[in-house]
Amino acid sequence: MLVWWVRPSRSIPLAAAIFVFFVVPVLGSLLPKLEDREEYQFPVSAVEVNEPHAWAPKTLLSDVFVDDGFPETVSLLDPELAKRVAQAFEKNPWVERVNSVTISGQPAIRTIVTYRQPVALIRLGDQHLPIDRNGVLLPAEDFSISDQERLPIIENVQTKPDRPGKRWPDGVVVAAAQLATQLCPDQNMDPYWRTFQLRSIIAPSRGDQDVPLPMEEIRFELATTNGSRIVWGRPPGADHLEPTVEQKIGRLRQYLTRFGSFDKPDGPYRIDIRLFDAIALERIAVSDSQPQFR
Numbered sequence: 001m002l003v004w005w006v007r008p009s010r011s012i013p014l015a016a017a018i019f020v021f022f023v024v025p026v027l028g029s030l031l032p033k034l035e036d037r038e039e040y041q042f043p044v045s046a047v048e049v050n051e052p053h054a055w056a057p058k059t060l061l062s063d064v065f066v067d068d069g070f071p072e073t074v075s076l077l078d079p080e081l082a083k084r085v086a087q088a089f090e091k092n093p094w095v096e097r098v099n100s101v102t103i104s105g106q107p108a109i110r111t112i113v114t115y116r117q118p119v120a121l122i123r124l125g126d127q128h129l130p131i132d133r134n135g136v137l138l139p140a141e142d143f144s145i146s147d148q149e150r151l152p153i154i155e156n157v158q159t160k161p162d163r164p165g166k167r168w169p170d171g172v173v174v175a176a177a178q179l180a181t182q183l184c185p186d187q188n189m190d191p192y193w194r195t196f197q198l199r200s201i202i203a204p205s206r207g208d209q210d211v212p213l214p215m216e217e218i219r220f221e222l223a224t225t226n227g228s229r230i231v232w233g234r235p236p237g238a239d240h241l242e243p244t245v246e247q248k249i250g251r252l253r254q255y256l257t258r259f260g261s262f263d264k265p266d267g268p269y270r271i272d273i274r275l276f277d278a279i280a281l282e283r284i285a286v287s288d289s290q291p292q293f294r
Contacts (some may be wrong), residue, residue: 002291042107047085049111055118056094057142068261075106082275087161089113093165096132117187118143119182120152122173123200124160128153133181135174137161151253152180152193157224172203175218175235182236182245183222196252198231199264226261227268229284243272251279 044065052060068088074081082101089098090112099112116132121143128148130138136282137160154177159170168174179201181193192198202221206213223231230252233242243251251273259265271279 005014009215016041016140017283027091039060040076042074042109044070046074046249047109047111047153049113053117054092054144057116057139060092060094064088064095067091071250076105076109081109085109091165092135094142094162096136115158119177119184120154120185120201122146122157122168123153123155124157129160129176131168131173133177135168135170136178137164137168139164144184147241150189151187152184152189152198154180155200158206169213170212172206172213175215175238176201176220179220179232179238192249192252195222196222196256197225198230199225202229222270226263227284228262229268229270229271230262231272231274233274243276248273266278 032192037149045062047061049061049067055061065088068091070084070088072249074084078084082103086098086101094116096106096114096116099114102110103127104110116136116138118130118138119133121128121130127140128143129140130143130147131142131154132138154173157173157176159173161169179235183196183198184200185191200223202223204213204217215235218235218238220232220235222231222232232248243246255262255271261269262269266283267281268284270282270284271284
């Protein structure tokens with residue numbers, strides 16, 4: 001029996017097992033932790049991120065880490081660092097998605113994200129709430145009063161998300177955002193919005209606020225600065241039974257070319273551009289501010 005224990009083929013694996021389970025943990029606790037060494041510490045203020053657009057706040061980078069509770073410095077040897085940085089950026093309402101986070105030995109932490117772009121403002125009472133093309137609420141405090149002249153206005157909305165970064169809980173707002181994107185391509189209000197003297201996009205009224213309005217029932221009107229209403233109809237992508245966006249825009253151009261204004265020759269009018277063979281006009285009172293769909 002004693003001979004069995006002293007055979008090299010038996011004793012070496014046993015000694016190795018004892019070393020791994022008992023000696024290695026003790027030695028590991030005595031060695032210095034490399035992730036705590038100063039040369040591997042990196043200030044989060046030096047994290048590199050692709051340049052935000054002009055709408056985003058200049059404090060976006062610091063906001064990302066302050067809001068997430070990051071320490072002032074992090075270890076580049078932290079195996080979860082890239083994941084933690086990505087999650088911090090994903091929580092910011094200005095970030096649509098995180099494309100990549102890379103950590104190099106230069107040292108550097110580089111992040112590439114896609115930023116949300118505002119496409120319209122929702123008018124709720126005396127508030128103007130910015131949204132992106134997907135109907136996601138952006139931080140209103142990052143916008144000034146002058147920005148109200150730089151984005152389309154959407155009216156007649158009754159719902160509201162609970163916080164920035166959340167999508168609006170109403171498909172009508174998402175559809176209105178898509179229409180605003182068509183009327184102000186690349187956030188340029190000159191080609192259509194200002195040319196057509198538009199004041200706002202009017203969302204359809206909802207009888208029951210708890211029941212979403214089906215897409216096939218969504219119809220929009222465009223209020224003009226001179227009191228006329230343009231019956232636009234279905235939102236982009238749901239207008240297969242109506243003229244296309246390009247055709248509707250073409251009709252508005254033709255009307256302006258002929259009359260010079262949407263309240264001429266004897267308006268203001270409700271101008272229905274949904275028909276395929278004609279433009280329908282109906283005179284309305286200047287005080288008429290409620291959308292009417294037929």
